[in-house]
Amino acid sequence: MKISIINQSKHALPAYATALSAGMDLRANLTESITLSPLGRALIPTGLFIALPVGFEAQVRPRSGLALKKGITVLNSPGTIDADYRGELCVILVNLSSEAFVVEDGERIAQLVIARHEQAEWEVVEMLDATERGAGGFGHTGR
16 A cells, blocks of 8 residues: 655654564654653654545554553554544653653654544444343453
8 A cells, every 4th residue: 555655854754664563663753852751741743744545544552662661652542643634643642650751853652553444324223233242341251
């Protein structure tokens, strides 16, 4: 699939790290570093602009290494980039650790996954079909 992209950053385009990778790393595009205090959050620019085909979205997801090692994650995970959005891709990072974290220019801050999606059309009914689970809620299957 080809996706139109404008790269106004100082960095290479996002790329798949391996042949079977689902996501591409997004890099911070900063003129100066940003310090995230504990529980602090910031909107981090990437310098990238994309035009997705109809029926696709781009999902912004946390990087597992940053989450595990530093407590840094994407606040609205997964963030959704719609096919009609033409602004700069930015990432809302949050620091869930007890120590300050400095985001540097060029740092890999999130992953971008391109995914197909459908739009639903509601059909109002009086009753839903029965299933084995029924109305069983959170944790209903036990441990």
